Amino acid sequence: MGFILLRRLGEMLFVMAGISVLVFLIFFVTPGADPAARIAGRNASPEVLAAVRHDFGFDQPIWVQYLLLMKRLFITGDLTSFVNRGQKVIPSILEALPITFSLLLGAAVLWVVVSILIGVTAAMMRGTWVDKTLMVLGLIGVSMPVFWVGEVANLITQSRYHDTWLFSWVPALGYVPLTQDPWGWFKALVVPWITLAILYIGLYGRVLRASLVEAYQEDFIRTARAKGLSERRILIRHALRTSLVTFVSLFGLDFGALVGGGTLLVEYVFGLQGVGFLTFNAFGNLDLPMIMAAVMYASVFVVGANAVVDILYATLDPRVRTSRA
Amino acid sequence: MTLITEAVAPPAAAAPGRVQVSRGPWATAFRKLRQDKAAMTALGVLVLIVVVCLMAPLYATYVSKTDPFSSNLSGTITVNGEDVAVMQAETEGLGLGTTPIGPTYTGAYFFGADTQGRDVMARLLYGGQNSLLIAGSSTVLTLVLAGLVGIVAGFFGGWVDIVLSRLLDIMWAFPVFLLAISLSIVTISHGLVIGPITISSDSLLLPILIIGLIFIPYVARPIRGQVLQLKRSEFVLAAIGLGVPQRRILVVDILPNVASTLIVFAPLTMALNMITESSLSFLSIGVQSPAASWGTIIEDGQGLLYTRPLVAVLPGIAVVITVVALNVFGDGVRDALDPRAKLRVKD
Numbered sequence: 001m002g003f004i005l006l007r008r009l010g011e012m013l014f015v016m017a018g019i020s021v022l023v024f025l026i027f028f029v030t031p032g033a034d035p036a037a038r039i040a041g042r043n044a045s046p047e048v049l050a051a052v053r054h055d056f057g058f059d060q061p062i063w064v065q066y067l068l069l070m071k072r073l074f075i076t077g078d079l080t081s082f083v084n085r086g087q088k089v090i091p092s093i094l095e096a097l098p099i100t101f102s103l104l105l106g107a108a109v110l111w112v113v114v115s116i117l118i119g120v121t122a123a124m125m126r127g128t129w130v131d132k133t134l135m136v137l138g139l140i141g142v143s144m145p146v147f148w149v150g151e152v153a154n155l156i157t158q159s160r161y162h163d164t165w166l167f168s169w170v171p172a173l174g175y176v177p178l179t180q181d182p183w184g185w186f187k188a189l190v191v192p193w194i195t196l197a198i199l200y201i202g203l204y205g206r207v208l209r210a211s212l213v214e215a216y217q218e219d220f221i222r223t224a225r226a227k228g229l230s231e232r233r234i235l236i237r238h239a240l241r242t243s244l245v246t247f248v249s250l251f252g253l254d255f256g257a258l259v260g261g262g263t264l265l266v267e268y269v270f271g272l273q274g275v276g277f278l279t280f281n282a283f284g285n286l287d288l289p290m291i292m293a294a295v296m297y298a299s300v301f302v303v304g305a306n307a308v309v310d311i312l313y314a315t316l317d318p319r320v321r322t323s324r325a
Numbered sequence: 326m327t328l329i330t331e332a333v334a335p336p337a338a339a340a341p342g343r344v345q346v347s348r349g350p351w352a353t354a355f356r357k358l359r360q361d362k363a364a365m366t367a368l369g370v371l372v373l374i375v376v377v378c379l380m381a382p383l384y385a386t387y388v389s390k391t392d393p394f395s396s397n398l399s400g401t402i403t404v405n406g407e408d409v410a411v412m413q414a415e416t417e418g419l420g421l422g423t424t425p426i427g428p429t430y431t432g433a434y435f436f437g438a439d440t441q442g443r444d445v446m447a448r449l450l451y452g453g454q455n456s457l458l459i460a461g462s463s464t465v466l467t468l469v470l471a472g473l474v475g476i477v478a479g480f481f482g483g484w485v486d487i488v489l490s491r492l493l494d495i496m497w498a499f500p501v502f503l504l505a506i507s508l509s510i511v512t513i514s515h516g517l518v519i520g521p522i523t524i525s526s527d528s529l530l531l532p533i534l535i536i537g538l539i540f541i542p543y544v545a546r547p548i549r550g551q552v553l554q555l556k557r558s559e560f561v562l563a564a565i566g567l568g569v570p571q572r573r574i575l576v577v578d579i580l581p582n583v584a585s586t587l588i589v590f591a592p593l594t595m596a597l598n599m600i601t602e603s604s605l606s607f608l609s610i611g612v613q614s615p616a617a618s619w620g621t622i623i624e625d626g627q628g629l630l631y632t633r634p635l636v637a638v639l640p641g642i643a644v645v646i647t648v649v650a651l652n653v654f655g656d657g658v659r660d661a662l663d664p665r666a667k668l669r670v671k672d
Contacts, residue, residue: 011494018495026507143596143648145603148623148641151630155638159631260500265604279503280608283510291507298500306498 008310012303019299020292024066027288056082073293083285089293093275099175100274102185103266104258106193111200112251118201119208120240126213134205141202150195150269157191173271192270196263200254207250211243218242249309256305260298354585357661364657367650374647375457381450389433393448394615396441402426402433411442424632439625439636449639452617456644459532459611459618460599466537467544467594468587474541475548476583480556480575490549497542505601508535509610527613532605536598544590548583555579585662592655596648603644619644 036053044052053059057068072079073089081087118138122131157170169187176184215221216239224234254262264276275294282290348356358364385393401408411434412423425438435446478489496504512535516526524530555561555578564574605611606620614621619640626637 014491015494015498018491019499022495022499023507026511139649139652140645143600143652144645145600145607145620145623145641147604147607148637148644151623151627151637152641155630155634160634257500261503262500264502264506265607268608280506283506286510286514295500295503295507298503299498302500303498 008307012307015303016296016299020070020296023292023295027286027291028062069289069292073296079289079293081287081290083287089289092278093293093297096273096275096278099272100259100263100276102178102189103192103196103263103272103274106189107196108255110193111197111204115201115204115208118205119212122205122209123212135209138202138205141198144198146195146199147265147269149198150266153191153195175272192266192272196266204247204250208243208247211246212239215239215242245313249313252305252309252312256301260301261294354661358657361657361661364654367653370646370650371654374453378450378453378457381447381454384450385447389435389444389447391433391444391447393444393451396443398442400442404429404431411438425629427633428635436635436639437633440628445636448617448622449643452619452622452640453643455529455612455616455618456599456602459529459536459602460595462533463537463598464591464595466533467540468591471541471544472548472583472587475545476552476579479549479552480579493542493545501539505535505539505605506610509605513610513613527616529612532602532611536601540594540597544594548586551583551586552579555582589659589662592651592658596651596655599644599648
């Protein structure tokens, strides 16, 4: 087991190094993407351009630039932004983190609870109109662009129905820190939570129903029935437990991807200045140090989630473990 | 189940005395798909959307008689015999700005105008063309490249496999949306120059290429796995034992199996690509103005959300209908082609 973990760690490091090289190449070597030209402005004279190039170290060999960037990001930790000179990159990301986590945690609780309810209800009542309605709703949830759902939510809660009893409590867009005003934090995030959760409720509800239906065709369910177990116990101890393997691995991957910038569109629509927002602004300014830090931060979560899911999978399903050894 | 009914009741068209030959797997799948009412309805909806969007030039020329690509800030149109300005003076607040005309529900400006005074209905149709074109072409690109990578890696193995798999690992772990955004921002600010080929920054090729590239690992990995599995399957081992050349094994035994997987992936990938395109365009790094796509129209409508909500709401509805139809059709295709789906038929 120790060897597997070590190999896994090596793979993670390799992948992350690969990602950093890829980001670097995209922003430095892609033909036509000259960061100096971008920083110096549209009509900069050749002298200014040369000065900027020298100032930011763009005149050094490409691999020196890469190593310097990596050193300042991971070893000395004093990497500063290209655009707002002096702005330290790592603290900026740490400042944005609570916002992204607040958004994500609430949404995750919502989508796990609701999708399990939906999946189990649909599987238990399969073939009935309840099942069909839930699955159609789930499909629509999966098919809606999240930013558009956010816009429509804003239209309803901020404008059209804001003056009715239903939505008059919804505060103006923006984030309220949890430590300052917990109730305000909650009120500000309810609509973004629902918006972000809809897609995953649809997705997980459908996946869970499908795997429950499949589980109910397995022999061990028949055995459990033959033993005279109650339907409730069969559902919770046998069917649901098997189905949760898929559910948990999906959740791990999605959660990792969302922490790593996947919440960008929701943050953008609701004016929450989280990590996704920060990353998008950095991209827009071609602010390479910020981009590199944000992408490395994001890939830690994505790569980490992948590893955790693999290990969990092996723990939850012994068949995977034996086939790997 | 289907096989039995076929044998018992041969189609009326079958010539008397002719022996019923078992159909090929493709014909069986096609039959199954045609009997799937939901999938066929979804296909009908998709065809309808494509046809309607293709009629955009006709609509703009003969019905609305508006130019959806240039701004019209001082024009007037005639509604119910009265001249109305396309951009109307604001009645709320300071009354300094202008609000575009709302839906007229007649020929010109059926769904009103956007901030540039352009006809929203006509832009919806033209935007649909671009959204469908980008989602469709990038899907073809993804499937072709991913199929190629997956087959080469799985079939030839060795260092080719190691290199390709590691590359896929890196792309897989790169947060997919961030990859799309970084590629889009870099290429859209300056266009893309690859040797003698120059792609200008407002070309539709850019979003097609980018969206086509980013989802390759999601398709190539399962394909590679499938090829590895096929290589160990008994019929391939038998072919190797018989001395069948590698090329023939690849074409006769591997390709048809991989092709069916790719076809299963097609509608679902297109649905994903459609949403990705609209997201990129919404962040104004997809389709570039004055061209339209459903995503760019939603972006145009963002500033008008509280005054003229239809501008942002309608293209979203168009995306949702198209993506739902693609997903339903994709489920049907999967059930028809995937033998495992027989299990699911019972529920």
